[in-house]
Amino acid sequence: MDDAAAHDSSRESSLQRDVASTEPSLDALCTRLANGDAEAFETIFRRLSEPIFRYVCGMVSDESLAHDLTQDTFAKLWTARDRMTSVGSLRAYVFRMARNRVYNQQRDAQTRRKNRDQLRKAPPHGSPPAPDRALDANLLRDRLREWIDELPNRQREALTLRRQQDLSHDTIADLMDIAPSTVNNHITRALKHLRERLREHRSDPHS
Amino acid sequence: MDHNMPPLPPDLRPPDADAARDYERIWTALYRTDAAQASEYDVDAAWADLADRLDLAPLPDPVEDRRNERTARPPHEKDDARSSRYVRTLATAVLVVCAVAAGWWWQQPVSVTTAAGEQTTVTLPDGSTAEVNSATRLSYRRGFQSLPWVPASRRRVRLTGEAFFDVDEADRPFHVVTPNARIEVLGTTFGVRARTADDRSETTVTLSSGRVRLTPTTATSATSEVTLSEAGDRSRVVEEQGPTSPETVDLKYVRAWRNGGFAIRNAALPTVLDELERRFGVPLSLRVAPSETAPMTLHYAAEAQIEEVLRDICVIQGLSYRETSQGYELVRDD
Numbered sequence: 001m002d003d004a005a006a007h008d009s010s011r012e013s014s015l016q017r018d019v020a021s022t023e024p025s026l027d028a029l030c031t032r033l034a035n036g037d038a039e040a041f042e043t044i045f046r047r048l049s050e051p052i053f054r055y056v057c058g059m060v061s062d063e064s065l066a067h068d069l070t071q072d073t074f075a076k077l078w079t080a081r082d083r084m085t086s087v088g089s090l091r092a093y094v095f096r097m098a099r100n101r102v103y104n105q106q107r108d109a110q111t112r113r114k115n116r117d118q119l120r121k122a123p124p125h126g127s128p129p130a131p132d133r134a135l136d137a138n139l140l141r142d143r144l145r146e147w148i149d150e151l152p153n154r155q156r157e158a159l160t161l162r163r164q165q166d167l168s169h170d171t172i173a174d175l176m177d178i179a180p181s182t183v184n185n186h187i188t189r190a191l192k193h194l195r196e197r198l199r200e201h202r203s204d205p206h207s
Numbered sequence: 208m209d210h211n212m213p214p215l216p217p218d219l220r221p222p223d224a225d226a227a228r229d230y231e232r233i234w235t236a237l238y239r240t241d242a243a244q245a246s247e248y249d250v251d252a253a254w255a256d257l258a259d260r261l262d263l264a265p266l267p268d269p270v271e272d273r274r275n276e277r278t279a280r281p282p283h284e285k286d287d288a289r290s291s292r293y294v295r296t297l298a299t300a301v302l303v304v305c306a307v308a309a310g311w312w313w314q315q316p317v318s319v320t321t322a323a324g325e326q327t328t329v330t331l332p333d334g335s336t337a338e339v340n341s342a343t344r345l346s347y348r349r350g351f352q353s354l355p356w357v358p359a360s361r362r363r364v365r366l367t368g369e370a371f372f373d374v375d376e377a378d379r380p381f382h383v384v385t386p387n388a389r390i391e392v393l394g395t396t397f398g399v400r401a402r403t404a405d406d407r408s409e410t411t412v413t414l415s416s417g418r419v420r421l422t423p424t425t426a427t428s429a430t431s432e433v434t435l436s437e438a439g440d441r442s443r444v445v446e447e448q449g450p451t452s453p454e455t456v457d458l459k460y461v462r463a464w465r466n467g468g469f470a471i472r473n474a475a476l477p478t479v480l481d482e483l484e485r486r487f488g489v490p491l492s493l494r495v496a497p498s499e500t501a502p503m504t505l506h507y508a509a510e511a512q513i514e515e516v517l518r519d520i521c522v523i524q525g526l527s528y529r530e531t532s533q534g535y536e537l538v539r540d541d
Contacts, residue, residue, distance in 0.1 A: 075261060
C-alpha cells in the first residue's frame, strides 16, 4: 500500500510541475471563475471536460447520455461559479459534481441496462453467427464493454477512475467516500471478474 | 504492445504470473477503449454547445470595437441632429418590420416531425393531445387561430403518417386533414393512419370512443362520407376511393404502438418490414422473393424489441435474419 501511495504522489507532483510550466494552474483558474471570468471557464472546460466525459462514459455506458451529463456538469459549474471561492481542489470538485449527476441518473441507467441485458440474454434463434467473428481485437473490445457493464457500480467506478491519470489514489477514495485500500479491493475484484470472462471467452469464443 | 499505454499500476499486480499477464492485457484493452472514446470526443463542438446553452457569446474583439466607434462619431454638431432624426426613422422602420415579422410568424404553422424509430406526444393549443407514431408529420396553426387574440371557430390539424388523437371540447369543430381525406371530430379519441404506399395515399381511421366523420378530400360528390360511432369502427380512404363502410377491428391493433408495442394485421411481408423500419428506425432488407412469403399478423402489446420481432417473423416464414453493417437482412433458411 505504501508503495502505491509513493507511486501516486510522485505522479501527481510530476504532473503539477508539467502544468505549472505551461499553463495557469486550475486553482488560479478557479479564482478567476469565481469572479465570473468566461475565458477562465472555457479553459477549465477544455482541460477537464474530456476526463469528465470519459468517467461518465464508464459509468452510464450510453455515449449521448454521457455527453448530456458532462454538459450539465459544466453548466452547473458556471451557474454556481460564485460559490467556487471555497472549493479545495477544482478537479475533485468537478468530478464530484459529475458523480452526483451520474448517480441521479443511475435509476434510469439501471433500467436501461436491465432491458439491454434481457435482449442480450435472449437466445439467438434462427440467426447464424455474424460473418466477421474473426476481428478478434474489435470483438474483444465489444465484449469487454459488455463485461464491464456486468460489474457492480462501485467496482466499475473505481476501475474507471483509476485509469484517469490526473486523479490520485486519495482523491478517488475521497470522491467515492471509501478508504484508499477499499479502492484497490474494488479494482482487484473487477479485474478478477474480467479475467474470468476472458478465460471463458477463450475456451468458447462463440458463446 | 502499445508503448504509450500506461502499464498496470504495480499495486494492482497479482502474484501469479499468469494472472498478471491477463490483467496486463485487460488493462491495455481498457486504455484502448479510453483512447477510442477520447478521440471521438470533440471538445470544440462540446464547448460551442455549452457556450450556446449558457449564452456565453465569444468575447468581442477590442480592436474591431474601437474602429466601429471612430466611424460612427460625427464630425459636426449639425450632423448630430440629422443623424438622430435618421436614427428615429430607422427605429420606426425596425418596429414596423418587427410587427410584420411577428404577424408572419403567427401565420406559420407549427409542425412536429418524428423520424423513423421515434415517437412523441404533442399537446395541441386547446389541450387536446396527439400521440405521434414514427416517421410522421403533424402541423397546425399557432393557437388554432388565423390572427392573434381572435378565437378560432374551428381547429384543424394536418397529418401525414400516424397519430392517435384525444380531443377536448367536443362542441368546437376539430378537423384532421390528410393528403386525401378529412376527419371531422365530434368529441372523441381515435387513431389516424395516413401513409403513402406504392404512390397511393391511404387514410385509415379507427375510432376508440365518441364519433368521427370521414370524408375524402379529392372526391367529387360530397355525399361520400362515413360516420364512425362504435368503438373499434374502422374506415379507409384509398386515393379517391371510399370511404369504405365501417368494419369492426380489435382495438389492440391500434393501441400497440402507443404502448411501445408493434402490431400489424394480415399484411404482406414487405409491408411488415416497411412498417418495422419506420417503427424502429433500422434498415431491413428482404433477400427472398416476396411471392415466396406469406401474409402475416403480428401483435406485441408493449415493449417490442426489433430482434424479438424478427425472430418471430423468421420462425413463421421459415427464414433467418442476420445483422448487417446498418441493420438486418432476412434470408432463406439453409
